[in-house]
Amino acid sequence: MSQIYVEDVEPGHEIGPLVKQPSREEILAFCEVTHLAGRFVSDEAARGDGLERIIVSSWQNLAYMAQLLTDWMGPQGTLTTFDVIFRGLVEDGDRLECRALVTDTPLRDNQHIVVLDVFMQNQRGERPLQGTAEVVLPSRG
Amino acid sequence: MANERITSDIDFDRSVIGVEVDVGTYRVTAEEIVAYARAIGETNPLYLDEEAAIAGPHGALIAPPLFVHTLRLQPGGPDPTAHFGTTSFTAGQRTQHFEPIRAGDTITATSQITDVYAKTGRTGTMVFLVRRVTYRNQHGHTVMTMDNSMVRRDMRQ
Numbered sequence: 001m002s003q004i005y006v007e008d009v010e011p012g013h014e015i016g017p018l019v020k021q022p023s024r025e026e027i028l029a030f031c032e033v034t035h036l037a038g039r040f041v042s043d044e045a046a047r048g049d050g051l052e053r054i055i056v057s058s059w060q061n062l063a064y065m066a067q068l069l070t071d072w073m074g075p076q077g078t079l080t081t082f083d084v085i086f087r088g089l090v091e092d093g094d095r096l097e098c099r100a101l102v103t104d105t106p107l108r109d110n111q112h113i114v115v116l117d118v119f120m121q122n123q124r125g126e127r128p129l130q131g132t133a134e135v136v137l138p139s140r141g
Numbered sequence: 142m143a144n145e146r147i148t149s150d151i152d153f154d155r156s157v158i159g160v161e162v163d164v165g166t167y168r169v170t171a172e173e174i175v176a177y178a179r180a181i182g183e184t185n186p187l188y189l190d191e192e193a194a195i196a197g198p199h200g201a202l203i204a205p206p207l208f209v210h211t212l213r214l215q216p217g218g219p220d221p222t223a224h225f226g227t228t229s230f231t232a233g234q235r236t237q238h239f240e241p242i243r244a245g246d247t248i249t250a251t252s253q254i255t256d257v258y259a260k261t262g263r264t265g266t267m268v269f270l271v272r273r274v275t276y277r278n279q280h281g282h283t284v285m286t287m288d289n290s291m292v293r294r295d296m297r298q
Contacts, residue, residue, distance in 0.1 A: 001185065001186065001187075020182065026180075026182070029180050030180045030181065032180075033173075033176050033177050033180045033211055034177075034180075034210045034211050035211070035213050049227075049228045050227075050228065058230075058231035058234065059207065059210040060181065062207055062210075062234060063181040063205065063207050063210070064181065064182075066205065066206045066207055067181060067182070067183060067185075067205070070185060070205065070206065071184075071185065075187055075197050075198055076198055078238070079206050079238055080237065080238055080239075081235070081236070081237050081238070082206065082234075082235070082236045082238070083233075083234075083235040083236075084233060084234055084235070085232065085233035085290075086230070086231055086232060086233060089230075131233075
């Protein structure tokens with residue numbers, strides 16, 4: 001894997017998109033390893049919760065967003081903070097673009113921090129998930 | 142939109158707020174890490190290839206940041222039993238990561254309710270419940286904290 005360094009990054013730097021469009025099988029596979037049930041695995045249960053069909057769990061969406069950052073930061077990078085709110089549901093069949101934007105690169109306690117805005121956008125232009133993250137990157141010197 | 146913290150009108154057990162309880166101890170295996178990584182479509186060898194990961198900066202296969210979602214927390218954690226609404230959704234999650242979780246680690250989880258509050262907006266009243274889970278490894282190091290905010294709504298509205 002390639003490694004990005006703090007010297008390669010500045011505010012305004014865009015990351016992504018990481019595109020995900022989980023199939024029903026992928027949704028169910030994720031639910032199996034995370035022991036999720038109900039509206040995430042059963043259309044009937046979803047209708048009982050006032051939904052049309054199964055939805056993609058917040059945990060799966062969060063994992064996708066985190067993957068965008070861990071792919072970008074390289075093996076020597078560290079995700080330290082990940083703070084996200086949900087503004088909408090992610091439905092079975094949605095096409096998701098995970099993106100991030102560098103907003104600041106402070107030096108804090110001798111660590112090179114990269115502060116990012118993060119969001120997930122669907123094919124309707126909606127952002128069901130958005131928030132911020134902080135990553136520590138290595139320096140070349 | 143009114144965003145009042147109307148906790149006085151919510152029926153819940155306030156005594157549980159801030160009470161930290163054990164909710165499980167888990168031995169993390171390489172197989173579980175790989176299964177989770179594959180389920181989210183990961184390609185990072187640090188999470189998938191133990192030999193490559195051991196040669197990497199962490200000296201072991203490590204788990205993706207939100208692997209803890211695979212750890213089934215034991216029931217019996219603090220339950221304020223906020224009597225409101227018909228269903229819960231995740232409103233938000235904030236995690237702080239201090240050390241990677243490695244294959245072979247033993248992770249202990251504790252949980253506490255940190256806040257319960259209500260908001261009223263265009264779609265009606267919603268009740269929020271915030272729970273913090275703290276994950277520690279076998280060395281007693283806090284590897285991660287997770288603040289999870291769940292919102293209860295009445296889906297019949």
